[in-house]
Amino acid sequence: MAELSLRRAGTRLRTVLPVLLLDWAxxxxxxxxxxxxxxxxGWDVLAAAVLLALAAAVLRPTLAAFAARLGWAGVVAGWLAIQAVLVYLALSLAPHIQVNGFWPAFWASWIYSVLVSAGMWVVTAGDDSAVLAHLLRTTSKTRREAVPSAVPxxxxxxxxxxxxxxxxxxxxAGNLPTLTRWIRSxxxxxxEWHAQLPATTPASQAGLLHGASAHVPAFRWLEKETGRLVVTNHPKDxxxxxxxxxxxxxxxxDGGVSLSNVFSGDAPTSLLTMSTVSRKGARRGPTREVSAYLVDPFGLTRSLVLTCGEMVKEVFQARRQRARDIEPRVHRAASYVALRGVTNVLLRDLNLNLAAEHMMRGAxxxxxxxxxxxxxAHHAGPTRAESLASLDGIDWVLGTLEKLAAAAPRPYHLVVLSDHGQSQGATFLQRYGMTLEALVRRLISPEDTELVTAGDAEQWGRVSALLAEVSGERRLVGRLTGSVLRGRDEPAPAAGTDLVVVASGNLGMVYLAREPGRLTLEEIEARHPNLLTGLVSHPGVGFAMVRSRxxxxxxxxxxxxxxxxxxRVDGADPLAAFGxxxxxxxxxxxxLPHVGDIVLNSLLDPATGEVAAFEELVGCHGGLGGWQTRPVLIHPAAWTAAPPLDGADAVHRQLVRWLKDLGQRQRL
Incomplete structure (x- = not known):
């Protein structure tokens, strides 16, 4: 026992000493x-660093809890002020340190926090012990209050x-250490499971979380009977x-938690989820644990520093693509630089903290x-170096969650899955100098046709959901996101609009909007005799599906x-290359409901497996061709799956069976 205590003391000393030295510097x-x-x-500064660490340990949890009671405004104010207050107290109490008022301490606290965050990233790169210790510290009260359960x-x-x-x-290749260890052990x-058409997140999550993928015909679609253009990453839609x-x-x-999804899975607790952020009665204030993350220098400040680093990395990697003339590639706009920083660091860290919180509650x-x-992968390509590096970050999250599970009030199993894959290729516009919408317009009647198009706003919805969750006020979200989303939100068709063309990766749908119901092949031919022939003869179109009377x-x-x-096939089979x-x-x-009058799929290059997205995305999904319909499911080896897993609904049924076997499903 004494030897074990000494070993633990030595481990704590090895963890605390580098942090103290970094704080001192x-x-x-x-x-x-x-x-x-x-x-x-310098010894006076060391004394201040020790006082700061003690003050943070004693006072920060109380201050974070108080900030949480004030809502998000209190948390933001706490993030701005709490560290400054602690630094001011430490410097004022330390001997032989001169402090000329609060504001010097305020600015020093930010310099200190940024330096600590950057230094911790260098010191702990590849090591999750510091993050793990932080998560265990901020959730310690939750763990003490949780009711233990033997049900996994x-x-x-x-x-x-x-x-x-x-x-x-x-x-x-061993590039994902946690997943590699799980599979090798x-x-x-x-x-592998098969993602049915459309191979896109909303359709797959409707299936995975609800068993209802048949209600989602694409990422975006037109409801002819109501005139509503539905875009599934808009919270209201x-x-x-x-x-x-x-x-x-x-x-x-049955007591589950939905985090950062499109749909909720009927979870009683749903955070950063598109379908619930504007729902009446949805939680608007931060939890104590999230507040602790936001006001701690190791939390939000660290995430913001790393977010800035991710943005700098994106600028360099985009420039390198151009300098090396790597093809295919798309323009990586300034707005995407910010988006990548938010999704690849800030949102990932927040998701990890939320998952840790609810594991410690025993969800x-x-x-x-x-x-x-x-x-x-959308902007760089699904197999490019920067895309693969992001997988390493998620693998690190899995390793952290695995270690957190050992301290949770119930045993936990971890399951990893995807909703679809991605396929690569130069876009339709890059290949042919026109968009799909322009092609359709030219084939119909450019003089008389009013066109509504829907383009590439997939991931900006994540930012909108995040801000809606934080603010709890839709008008505020509109003001905050207006500048970056302007030009990306799809317009609703105006009364009298002739034509609506929507794109979901390399899947396109064409609606002759003035005509009620879904038009048949014969009706389309009668109204626009050049349209179908022109589309299927275009080299960028792999095939078109229509309904014949x-x-x-x-x-x-x-x-x-x-x-x-x-x-039956007349002539050459247009689907021969598509699996x-x-x-x-x-x-x-x-x-499916609300399918376009014409459904289009891009070309599939038989030599490379590349497709041509109808959006400006070098990596895409939504249609057929390549790896986009081949997602993954990684589950405990002791659990048996009933193949074939054909479609997201089948995976949903399998997941429900596993939960039922564990004793979780309270009502059938």
Whole structure:
């Protein structure tokens, strides 16, 4: 026992000593460069650093709890002021340090916090012990208050956009240490599942979380009967769509927690989730643990410093792509620089803190979507170095959660899955000098056609949801996001609009908006005789699906027709290159509500597997072709899965069976 105590004391000393030395150095620099502060010797600064550490340990939890009671405004004020108050107290109490008022201490506190954050990143790079200790410290009261349970919990981490082939390669290469250890040790197994058309997050999450993927025909679509253009990463639209299919028995219904998802899974606790951020009665104030994260220099300030570093890295990597003439590539705008910093650092850190909080509360199930990889892969490419580096960050999160589970009030299993993969390729616009919308306009009648298009706003919805969760006020969100979202929000069709063209990756849908209901092939031909022929003969279009009055759903290609009802092929099969699931996926897609009059899929290059997105994204998903329909499911090896996992609804049923086997499902 004595030997064990000595070993633990030694471990704590090895952890505390480098942090104290870093604090000493950072505080010395802050005092040296801030007018109105001075110290006689370095030993006086060391004494101040020790006092600061003691004051933080004693006072910060109380101050954070008080800030949480004041709501988000109190937390923001606390983030700005609490560290400054602690620094002011420490410097005032330390011997031989001159402090000429509060404001010098305020500015010194920011210099100190930034230096500590940057220094901790250098000192602890690749080591999660400091973050783990911080999470355990900030959730200590929650753990003490939680009721222990022998029923295992499940934490489900969605790595948005990760394909099974890429996951296998990264694990075989050892680039993801946590997942590699799980697979090599035999504790987990990796399975591939098939994402049905459309291969996009809202459709997959409607299936994974609710078993209702058939309610989502694309990332965005037009409801002809109401004239509503639905964009599923807009919170109000996500809420509207979920209300249409929820039955109260989603994946997370029995006490689960939804974090950073599009839909809630009927979770009683739902944070940063598109469909619930504007719901009446939704939580608007921060929790004590989130407040502790935000007001702690190791929390929000650290995340902001690393966010700035991520933005600098993005500028360098984008410039390197241009300098090396790497193709395909897309323009990585200044707005994306900020977006990458938010999604790849700030949102990831916040998700980790929220997941840790609810694990320490003993939540039976947690489902959290990490969008880091998907966002970078859209702009850099799914197999490019910066995209793969983001996977390493999520793997680090998995390792941290695994260690946190050992301190939780119930045992936890970890499940990792994705919602779709990604496919790469130069965009339709890059290849042909025109957008899909322009092509459709030219084929119809440019003089008489008013066009509404919908483009690439996928990940900005995450920022909107984050700000809505923080502010609790939609008008404030509009003011905060207006400048960056202007030009990205899809316009609602005006009365009398002739044509609406929407894109979801390399899946496009064309609506002849003035015509009620879904038009048949015969009706389209009668109204616009050049449209279908012009589309399927274009080299950037792989095929078009329309519904014939006489023959049902048909797939048109340049050299042939596929009849989906009976499988008959006239000429060359337009689906031959798109894999064994293509016909079944299109047959199902044809039955979904609000499908376009014409459904288009881009080309698929047989030599490279590349597609041509109808949006300006070098990595895309939504349609058919490449790895976008091949997501992954990594689960404990002791759990058996019933193949085939064909579609998100099938994965949902499997997840529900596992929860039921663990004793979590209270009502069938």
């Amino acid at each position: 950072a505080l010395s620099i802050a005092i040296a460069v801030t007018p109105g502060l001075s110290a006689s010797t 919990g499940v934490v489900m981490i969605q790595i948005d956009g990760l394909s099974a082939p890429l996951a296998r390669w990264a694990i075989q 035999g504790s987990h197994v990796l399975a 996500a809420e509207y769509v979920e209300q249409g299919f929820t039955d109260g028995r989603g994946l997370l219904a 039976p199930s947690v489902y959290c979507d990490f969008v880091d990889y998907d966002e970078i 006489a023959r049902g759903a048909v797939v048109l290609g340049r050299d042939g027709v596929r009849h989906l009802a009976d499988g 064994p699931h293509a016909a079944a996926d299109l047959r199902r897609h044809d039955t």
